[in-house]
Amino acid sequence: MNALRLLLKFTLGADIIPNHLSDLKAVFPFIKYGIAHHRQSREFSQRLSILNVFVSIHRRCLLFHSLSRRLRVYLSELVSMRNGKKRARSEPGSTKQPRNKYSDNPPDFANLASLYPSFKPFVFFSGGRPRIDWTDYNATRELTRILLLHDHGVNWWIPDGQLCPTVPNRSNYIHWINDLLSSEIIQKSLGGDGSKVKGFDIGTGANCIYPLLGASLFGWSFVGSDYTVVALEWAEKNVKSNPHISDLIEIRDSKLLPQSSSDPEVVNREKEKSIPEEAETTATVQSDYPVDGSKSYIEPAVLLGVVKENETFDFCMSNPPFFETFEESGLNPKTACGGTPEEMVCDGGEQAFVSRIIEDSAVLRQRFRWYTSMLGKKATLKFLISKLWEVGVTVVKTTEFVQGQTSRWGLAWSFMPTARKIIATPVVKKTVHSFMLENIKRQYSAVDVLQSVEEFFKSCGASCKLNSSTFSVDIVASNDQCNTISKNVTTDVDSARSHRCEKQSLVGSSLQVPEDNLSFRILVFQQMPGTLLIKGSLQQKDIPLSGLFSVVFGSLEESLKSKFCR
Numbered sequence: 047m048n049a050l051r052l053l054l055k056f057t058l059g060a061d062i063i064p065n066h067l068s069d070l071k072a073v074f075p076f077i078k079y080g081i082a083h084h085r086q087s088r089e090f091s092q093r094l095s096i097l098n099v100f101v102s103i104h105r106r107c108l109l110f111h112s113l114s115r116r117l118r119v120y121l122s123e124l125v126s127m128r129n130g131k132k133r134a135r136s137e138p139g140s141t142k143q144p145r146n147k148y149s150d151n152p153p154d155f156a157n158l159a160s161l162y163p164s165f166k167p168f169v170f171f172s173g174g175r176p177r178i179d180w181t182d183y184n185a186t187r188e189l190t191r192i193l194l195l196h197d198h199g200v201n202w203w204i205p206d207g208q209l210c211p212t213v214p215n216r217s218n219y220i221h222w223i224n225d226l227l228s229s230e231i232i233q234k235s236l237g238g239d240g241s242k243v244k245g246f247d248i249g250t251g252a253n254c255i256y257p258l259l260g261a262s263l264f265g266w267s268f269v270g271s272d273y274t275v276v277a278l279e280w281a282e283k284n285v286k287s288n289p290h291i292s293d294l295i296e297i298r299d300s301k302l303l304p305q306s307s308s309d310p311e312v313v314n315r316e317k318e319k320s321i322p323e324e325a326e327t328t329a330t331v332q333s334d335y336p337v338d339g340s341k342s343y344i345e346p347a348v349l350l351g352v353v354k355e356n357e358t359f360d361f362c363m364s365n366p367p368f369f370e371t372f373e374e375s376g377l378n379p380k381t382a383c384g385g386t387p388e389e390m391v392c393d394g395g396e397q398a399f400v401s402r403i404i405e406d407s408a409v410l411r412q413r414f415r416w417y418t419s420m421l422g423k424k425a426t427l428k429f430l431i432s433k434l435w436e437v438g439v440t441v442v443k444t445t446e447f448v449q450g451q452t453s454r455w456g457l458a459w460s461f462m463p464t465a466r467k468i469i470a471t472p473v474v475k476k477t478v479h480s481f482m483l484e485n486i487k488r489q490y491s492a493v494d495v496l497q498s499v500e501e502f503f504k505s506c507g508a509s510c511k512l513n514s515s516t517f518s519v520d521i522v523a524s525n526d527q528c529n530t531i532s533k534n535v536t537t538d539v540d541s542a543r544s545h546r547c548e549k550q551s552l553v554g555s556s557l558q559v560p561e562d563n564l565s566f567r568i569l570v571f572q573q574m575p576g577t578l579l580i581k582g583s584l585q586q587k588d589i590p591l592s593g594l595f596s597v598v599f600g601s602l603e604e605s606l607k608s609k610f611c612r
């Protein structure tokens with residue numbers, strides 16, 4: 047009960063929790079009080095996140111159901127307030143795409159089985175719910191086929207073993223691109239009327255999923271590139287099976303470089319990248335791929351050399367080969383999505399592949415409004431973001447796609463002038479920030495986190511004083527040191543969460559780096575097993591400094607989460 051009282055004290059404010067709490071029921075009136083009196087409180091949303099954990103635990107126990115209806119309503123209100131906040135904060139790059147029809151409505155297997163007899167044998171009931179065996183390739187492929195047909199009117203098939211996309215997951219990416227295109231972050235269009243959107247799918251695969259979805263959902267036209275014989279042949283078949291959208295999609299072999307290009311820089315890069323005759327022959331033969339997953343040929347071009355002279359696009363997208371070895375790609379035994387080495391593996395994995403897109407984008411620049419890629423590992427984001435700033439992009443966006451148990455990350459950048467100056471939000475001007483470290487890996491304690499805070503700032507040369515009795519670190523950092531930290535920040539409306547810290551904000555007037563050093567204190571609070579609250583307070587009260595502090599604190603959040611959280 048002590049732990050519960052402490053938790054509620056923190057959640058609702060020390061002033062309203064009496065010391066005689068003896069049973070769970072007694073705390074609910076205080077929750078009601080909290081809603082009434084703390085709704086406007088600056089820290090209320092953080093407190094809600096903790097309370098949300100508490101509520102979700104107790105909702106599952108019988109005690110919750112024995113509570114009066116009124117108290118249950120209070121709790122539900124709390125949860126919905128929290129959920130409402132979450133959604134509002136994360137758009138347009140939300141973890142769940144609200145316009146993705148599968149976000150809150152997973153496919154109804156029973157209904158689909160009754161409509162499509164070919165799907166019926168794959169559906170069984172367990173725990174009273176219709177399910178499919180996700181480890182059965184034939185089941186996942188049939189599900190994809192009927193979802194594309196049922197929800198998008200698209201005819202589709204792939205041969206055995208080729209990567210089978212999950213429609214809800216791929217839809218997230220397409221909807222995120224739609225959000226980027228309709229946002230006003232960069233200039234509207236490349237000179238056209240903006241109504242005809244043209245995309246480029248790097249590595250469209252045999253499944254050709256993105257062009258099929260983009261064309262059927264939004265009427266976008268596409269070039270889908272690939273280099274394997276199977277992918278090119280089946281992508282073409284999938285396009286031709288859909289006469290209603292086939293005019294919108296061109297499948298392009300990325301090994302066949304355009305005849306000529308007037309751009310000398312492109313010509314040079316194309317020459318560097320062109321594949322020697324022998325290598326090209328090897329590349330087309332799938333069985334030449336060694337069993338150990340290493341490649342025996344030179345990589346085909348990505349964008350440079352595949353994009354034709356004078357061609358412009360609104361965006362490019364890619365679901366790159368995520369892995370460095372084929373063994374690594376088979377890590378998830380819970381699903382059977384197929385995938386050949388060519389689809390899953392490339393030298394250097396996704397980091398190397400997307401680095402090549404970045405290098406090409408640095409030459410093609412405004413020929414695309416947005417460059418984007420999906421990533422399988424969050425760790426890759428940080429490396430790529432710093433690379434992006436080095437090549438002079440004007441904006442970087444990231445997002446997390448969550449569908450069921452799977453998380454993927456989206457990275458987008460542009461060389462277009464930004465359409466509007468991004469003004470620092472009031473959030474940036476706060477002098478106190480906090481975030482939760484939840485689901486901390488078992489082997490770590492609050493002391494480890496505290497030491498890591500010290501190391502984080504020390505590594506960029508800041509002076510730090512760790513106080514283990516108050517669980518705090520006092521830090522003084524110079525402008526240069528803060529800049530080093532801030533360059534590593536994942537810059538986005540959603541991934542930076544409450545730390546809205548886009549690059550252009552940093553160079554804009556509202557967030558100019560001040561001349562003074564930044565002096566702040568980071569505190570670590572134990573909340574409950576596996577959860578810590580990290581609080582940072584700026585010692586100076588000047589508004590210009592608070593913007594920089596927000597960015598620095600955002601960077602700390604990202605670093606601690608990636609190190610300590612599951």
Ligand SMILES: C[S@@+](CC[C@H](N)C(=O)[O-])C[C@H]1O[C@@H](n2cnc3c(N)ncnc32)[C@H](O)[C@@H]1O
Pocket residue numbers: 209210211248249250251252253254255256271272273274277300345346347348365366367368388389390392
């Ligand atoms: C992970 S699969 C993605 C397939 C499909 N887009 C999807 O999301 O299911 C990666 C694809 O990229 C292709 N690929 C690899 N390197 C490429 C390159 N340089 N140019 C074009 N395609 C490439 C592979 O052949 C493979 O089909």
